[in-house]
Amino acid sequence: IFLAPLLLSGCSNYTFNSNVDKENFDQYFKPSQVTVYDKAQLEKMNYIHLTTVEGSVCQQASNEPKPTLADARTQARLAAADAGANGIIFTRCIETSDDVCLADSLCYGQAIKVAEPK
Secondary structure, three states: OOHHHHHHHHOOOOOOOOOOOHHHHHHHHHHHHOEEEOHHHHOOOOEEEEEEEEEEEEEOOOOOOOOOHHHHHHHHHHHHHHOOOOEEEEEEEEEEOOOOOOEEEEEEEEEEEEOOOO
16 A cells, blocks of 8 residues: 555656657548549539649659559548649549669549538
């Protein structure tokens, strides 16, 4: 009984360290702020086209992970969020390779700002 307070007070100087960068915390969740739409969903909604965006993921060496279209879509959503969009319409996604990338995933889309329903 007498040792418990001493043991507990020894833990009071405990610090927590994380690998999450405080400066980039908002960046980690930015793509989730952009909703993926298709043309049919937007027929009765008010929106404006902001810009064209792309997402690209490149595998330059064989020991790197193979790029996926999901990663390319996430990069495009990040670019849309950086442009001030809250939505994106994907126009095309492709997988390719070239002299620089052993494998490359690319997605192109339109960054849009959808009006909030009244």
